Amino acid sequence: MMYRLLFTQVLRRFDAEAVHHATVRALALLSTLPLLKRLLHRALAPSDPALRVTAFGVHFPGPLGLAAGFDKDAACAEALAAFGFGHVEVGTITAHAQPGNPRPRLFRDLKQRAIINRMGFNNAGAQAAARRLRRTRGVPVVVGVNIGKTKVVPEAEAVADYVTSAKELAPLADYLVVNVSSPNTPGLRNLQAVELLRPLLAAVKEVADSTPRRTPLLVKIAPDLADDDVDAVADLALELGLDGIIATNTTIRHSGETGGLSGRPLKARSLEVLRRLRARVGDRLTLVSVGGVEDVDDVWERLLAGATLVQGYTGMIYGGPLWAARIHRQLSRRLRRHATTVPELIGRTAGG
Numbered sequence: 647m648m649y650r651l652l653f654t655q656v657l658r659r660f661d662a663e664a665v666h667h668a669t670v671r672a673l674a675l676l677s678t679l680p681l682l683k684r685l686l687h688r689a690l691a692p693s694d695p696a697l698r699v700t701a702f703g704v705h706f707p708g709p710l711g712l713a714a715g716f717d718k719d720a721a722c723a724e725a726l727a728a729f730g731f732g733h734v735e736v737g738t739i740t741a742h743a744q745p746g747n748p749r750p751r752l753f754r755d756l757k758q759r760a761i762i763n764r765m766g767f768n769n770a771g772a773q774a775a776a777r778r779l780r781r782t783r784g785v786p787v788v789v790g791v792n793i794g795k796t797k798v799v800p801e802a803e804a805v806a807d808y809v810t811s812a813k814e815l816a817p818l819a820d821y822l823v824v825n826v827s828s829p830n831t832p833g834l835r836n837l838q839a840v841e842l843l844r845p846l847l848a849a850v851k852e853v854a855d856s857t858p859r860r861t862p863l864l865v866k867i868a869p870d871l872a873d874d875d876v877d878a879v880a881d882l883a884l885e886l887g888l889d890g891i892i893a894t895n896t897t898i899r900h901s902g903e904t905g906g907l908s909g910r911p912l913k914a915r916s917l918e919v920l921r922r923l924r925a926r927v928g929d930r931l932t933l934v935s936v937g938g939v940e941d942v943d944d945v946w947e948r949l950l951a952g953a954t955l956v957q958g959y960t961g962m963i964y965g966g967p968l969w970a971a972r973i974h975r976q977l978s979r980r981l982r983r984h985a986t987t988v989p990e991l992i993g994r995t996a997g998g
């Protein structure tokens with residue numbers, strides 16, 4: 647209520663990216679204040695054992711995490727965990743620092759509760775992110791690291807570019823994600839074609855497998871893949887022994903500004919891709935569902951459809967800073983009413 651007022655009366659009048667950077671700066675500052683951070687964490691982080699879920703050997707306090715693209719430089723993951731996210735996926739991080747596309751590159755569509763962005767992987771590069779991730783943590787936080795291709799690197803050298811990031815970041819990640827699905831780096835999504843994706847994932851997997859704990863590896867896909875291509879990526883992930891698939895990134899199927907669309911209009915396709923993946927792989931891979939998740943009903947539906955973890959980004963922009971904490975609290979109540987737990991819920995309506 648308070649946030650809705652703040653959003654409709656104040657925040658929407660400011661440039662979307664300026665609000666974003668101010669928020670990240672405030673959260674980064676909070677990350678340096680141990681007492682406040684711990685107090686918030688105690689009040690807002692999921693603590694109900696029924697919410698806990700284990701995926702690829704990693705323990706998550708709750709199923710709802712923050713999707714990639716918000717904390718691009720791994721600046722404020724702890725503060726985000728203190729606000730109730732069960733995990734934070736940082737990035738996309740590229741091997742080399744890069745400025746991203748010219749501004750404006752981030753647009754709100756209030757009516758549709760959506761965002762269009764063409765940020766273009768603006769980030770300070772893998773080494774800078776690694777330095778941040780090495781800092782000791784004051785509150786527990788599960789951190790996924792999402793890596794992508796540096797824009798100026800040609801497609802023929804993409805594998806080496808991803809491997810550079812993986813070497814730097816896999817040892818510091820609770821899980822690693824190969825992002826081949828953002829629409830704002832020219833040619834990136836071509837890497838989803840199996841013949842290009844196989845050598846890329848195989849090379850990154852070798853690096854992920856060589857860390858002391860063996861870092862789990864996932865691939866993040868676009869909602870605009872044809873259904874047969876979704877199946878092909880799923881089969882490839884199984885063949886290579888990946889740990890999971892994150893579905894989906896933003897869509898380019900819209901008539902607004904150039905860029906990827908996220909939020910409510912993405913919900914139906916994201917759910918459809920999840921169902922298709924589940925039908926294909928059953929529980930042999932961890933499925934992470936993202937796209938148009940707005941409330942506890944959406945999280946519930948994704949879990950039933952076979953997602954082990956759920957992520958959101960746009961839902962938080964419209965729902966406010968307490969969004970994740972609120973959904974976890976509501977989920978906890980609903981689980982109690984149904985006398986069940988998150989792990990028991992996963993895939994219940996998926997059949998097969």
Ligand SMILES: Cc1cc2nc3c(=O)[nH]c(=O)nc-3n(C[C@H](O)[C@H](O)[C@H](O)COP(=O)(O)O)c2cc1C
Pocket residue numbers: 713714715716718737738752761763765767792825828866894895896907908909910912936937938939957958959960961
């Ligand atoms: C402003 C913005 C920036 C994003 N940047 C990235 C990114 O760098 N890497 C990535 O894998 N996904 C990125 N995404 C996509 C989200 O992680 C997510 O897949 C997508 O927004 C769908 O989820 P949502 O509907 O909950 O926002 C970005 C999304 C937004 C809105």
